[in-house]
Amino acid sequence: METKQFKAESKRLLDMMIHSIYTHKEIFLRELISNASDAIDKLYFKSLTDDKVGLNKDDFAIWISADKDSRTLKITDNGIGMTEEELENNLGTIANSGSFKFKNENKLEEDNQIIGQFGVGFYSAFMVAKKVTVISKAYGSDKAYQWESEGVDGYTITEADKKSAGTEIILEMLDDTDDENYGEFLDQYRIKSLVSKYSDYIRFPIKMEVSHSRPKEQTEEEKEAKKPLEYEDYIEIETLNSMVPLWKKNKNELKEEDYKHFYTEKFFDYNEPLKYSHISNEMPSYNALLYIPSKAPFDYYSKEYEKGLQLYSNGVLIMDKCADLLPDYFSFVKGLVDSEDLSLNISREMLQHDRQLKVIAKSIEKTISNELKKMLKNEREKYEEFWKAFGLQLKYGVYSDFGMNKEKLQDLLLFTSSNEQKLVTLDEYVTAMREDQKYIYYATGESAARIEQLPQTELVKDNGFEILYLTDNIDEFALKSLMKYKDKEFKSVSADDLGLDTPEKKEELKAKEEESADLLKELQESLNGKVTKVALSQRLKSHPVCLTSEGEISLEMEKVLNSMPTDQKIHAQRVLEINPDHEIFGKLRSLNDSGDKDKLGKYAKLLYDQALLIEGMSIDDPVEFSNLICELM
Numbered sequence: 001m002e003t004k005q006f007k008a009e010s011k012r013l014l015d016m017m018i019h020s021i022y023t024h025k026e027i028f029l030r031e032l033i034s035n036a037s038d039a040i041d042k043l044y045f046k047s048l049t050d051d052k053v054g055l056n057k058d059d060f061a062i063w064i065s066a067d068k069d070s071r072t073l074k075i076t077d078n079g080i081g082m083t084e085e086e087l088e089n090n091l092g093t094i095a096n097s098g099s100f101k102f103k104n105e106n107k108l109e110e111d112n113q114i115i116g117q118f119g120v121g122f123y124s125a126f127m128v129a130k131k132v133t134v135i136s137k138a139y140g141s142d143k144a145y146q147w148e149s150e151g152v153d154g155y156t157i158t159e160a161d162k163k164s165a166g167t168e169i170i171l172e173m174l175d176d177t178d179d180e181n182y183g184e185f186l187d188q189y190r191i192k193s194l195v196s197k198y199s200d201y202i203r204f205p206i207k208m209e210v211s212h213s214r215p216k217e218q219t220e221e222e223k224e225a226k227k228p229l230e231y232e233d234y235i236e237i238e239t240l241n242s243m244v245p246l247w248k249k250n251k252n253e254l255k256e257e258d259y260k261h262f263y264t265e266k267f268f269d270y271n272e273p274l275k276y277s278h279i280s281n282e283m284p285s286y287n288a289l290l291y292i293p294s295k296a297p298f299d300y301y302s303k304e305y306e307k308g309l310q311l312y313s314n315g316v317l318i319m320d321k322c323a324d325l326l327p328d329y330f331s332f333v334k335g336l337v338d339s340e341d342l343s344l345n346i347s348r349e350m351l352q353h354d355r356q357l358k359v360i361a362k363s364i365e366k367t368i369s370n371e372l373k374k375m376l377k378n379e380r381e382k383y384e385e386f387w388k389a390f391g392l393q394l395k396y397g398v399y400s401d402f403g404m405n406k407e408k409l410q411d412l413l414l415f416t417s418s419n420e421q422k423l424v425t426l427d428e429y430v431t432a433m434r435e436d437q438k439y440i441y442y443a444t445g446e447s448a449a450r451i452e453q454l455p456q457t458e459l460v461k462d463n464g465f466e467i468l469y470l471t472d473n474i475d476e477f478a479l480k481s482l483m484k485y486k487d488k489e490f491k492s493v494s495a496d497d498l499g500l501d502t503p504e505k506k507e508e509l510k511a512k513e514e515e516s517a518d519l520l521k522e523l524q525e526s527l528n529g530k531v532t533k534v535a536l537s538q539r540l541k542s543h544p545v546c547l548t549s550e551g552e553i554s555l556e557m558e559k560v561l562n563s564m565p566t567d568q569k570i571h572a573q574r575v576l577e578i579n580p581d582h583e584i585f586g587k588l589r590s591l592n593d594s595g596d597k598d599k600l601g602k603y604a605k606l607l608y609d610q611a612l613l614i615e616g617m618s619i620d621d622p623v624e625f626s627n628l629i630c631e632l633m
């Protein structure tokens with residue numbers, strides 16, 4: 001069977017290319033500068049083995065000049081240039097990359113800085129220009145040629161005049177419209193900022209004549225007469241790019257200040273970073289600078305915050321915030337990644353499916369996780385500072401995605417402990433556990449101070465067990481996702497069975513409950529369905545009552561879930577626990593025995609409201625509460 005070749009409708013293809021491959025028009029400049037840099041790289045490469053080139057590394061440069069009157073922008077390089085045939089092949093055929101071939105043929109192993117590989121970047125010029133002229137003279141050739149095109153209708157190639165090898169690209173900008181201002185690309189400030197945004201690390205100087213203004217010299221008489229200053233324009237040649245990226249410099253040459261300065265400048269943060277790391281990775285190959293800010297940005301915990309690392313390919317910026325490089329739970333990390341293996345031209349959508357990118361993202365995640373673990377181990381104070389700013393995000397990470405990442409994150413968590421209210425890791429908690437302690441205990445509340453006073457914590461504390469104080473909304477959900485840590489289950493101090501009672505004690509309580517069954521039933525009935533049970537408490541020591549819950553939803557979870565903006569309200573199954581050793585219990589019994597149901601009902605309401613207040617919850621009818629107190633007083 002004969003295999004047929006695909007045919008392409010090149011005009012349509014070009015049209016599609018121009019209008020759909022890039023999202024931002026401004027990147028045309030990046031593409032043309034990258035091409036110029038590639039061309040110089042090729043001639044520089046030749047000059048290493050061929051004396052006839054006659055140029056040193058310092059002689060190479062890219063020039064930009066803009067002329068507002070003729071609305072033209074010129075990008076010139078003294079690189080390898082193109083022959084007539086190369087103009088035809090490289091600029092006349094979409095997706096034909098001379099650079100890609102060059103790279104392959106010359107196996108630029110060590111000094112591989114060639115950027116181009118797809119053979120499409122050049123055409124981005126048509127996003128902003130109505131006419132593109134390329135005048136080029138190939139190195140070693142005595143003839144120069146001019147390629148000219150107004151877009152989809154085709155191109156012409158004619159002989160031209162040009163003295164030295166290299167290429168000059170002239171863009172005649174499109175007319176401005178109501179929506180688009182193409183003239184802005186002729187503005188020197190705009191050009192400067194585009195170069196520093198996208199092409200700052202091109203390794204050959206990008207030069208431009210920049211006009212400045214300065215006060216004119218005054219004569220002595222003029223000075224004395226206090227004549228107002230007059231200004232004059234002057235032109236200066238400026239190099240617009242800084243050329244060597246910090247992350248490609250040798251680590252030994254760099255000082256802490258260099259990294260910190262780079263961070264504050266690049267990521268617009270007044271505060272110095274808490275931590276940085278400079279990574280040169282082999283497999284996959286990439287360089288990265290990663291920073292942990294010392295404070296959470298003001299919008300960090302809002303929808304407006306955009307996570308991501310800057311993504312560079314060979315020193316050329318591809319994307320400002322590449323979200324795919326960071327998992328959500330490490331979204332606080334700032335920094336950049338530079339990889340030669342990524343292509344400059346792939347669009348955002350394609351990038352997401354780039355296998356290489358995924359491999360890099362995995363490697364970065366591992367690095368961040370290791371750095372955090374190291375910090376936790378060796379720089380506890382710093383880690384606690386980090387925790388204050390971003391701990392919440394890690395706890396969200398444990399809970400979200402159905403707990404998929406909990407194992408990776410569990411050793412990075414900190415909780416306030418009942419022991420001196422200091423922060424502890426789960427590992428520290430478990431290591432300090434007594435042999436007879438079955439569970440990791442926790443209590444929830446608004447603040448550590450509030451939790452400290454909860455009656456429910458009494459018994460666990462009396463047994464000498466440490467309690468984790470959970471004060472953030474997400475905390476209990478995160479622990480529920482974890483379920484266990486090192487085979488130890490988490491247990492709320494409000495849980496049914498705290499695992500503290502001996503079988504004899506349990507029996508004793510059961511007998512007491514049976515004995516008071518009709519009293520407990522009476523109390524529950526008088527609370528009109530507000531609680532599912534009134535029970536005798538085994539956890540209370542000095543307090544008369546507390547509120548706990550049965551089933552999966554705790555009172556704290558009820559609070560959190562009901563504070564969310566949904567119509568559906570969730571109810572925990574509330575249990576009012578009464579301390580059988582408290583005086584008030586005797587009072588309740590005698591009321592019940594004497595058949596004073598009315599008073600008993602009032603006591604039940606009061607005790608229930610008290611339990612609510614202790615829990616930090618609001619009571620249904622404060623007026624009734626106040627009246628009842630007065631009545632009984």
Ligand SMILES: Nc1ncnc2c1ncn2[C@@H]1O[C@H](COP(=O)(O)OP(=O)(O)OP(=O)(O)O)[C@@H](O)[C@H]1O
Pocket residue numbers: 031034035036039077079080081082090091096097098099100115116117118119120121122123166167343344345
């Ligand atoms: N200034 C230049 N000097 C010499 N050759 C050039 C120049 N600009 C473009 N070329 C040639 O034209 C080819 C096509 O350029 P184009 O920008 O379309 O793609 P590319 O740079 O190869 O790849 P990519 O699309 O990844 O940028 C280049 O590979 C190169 O051979």
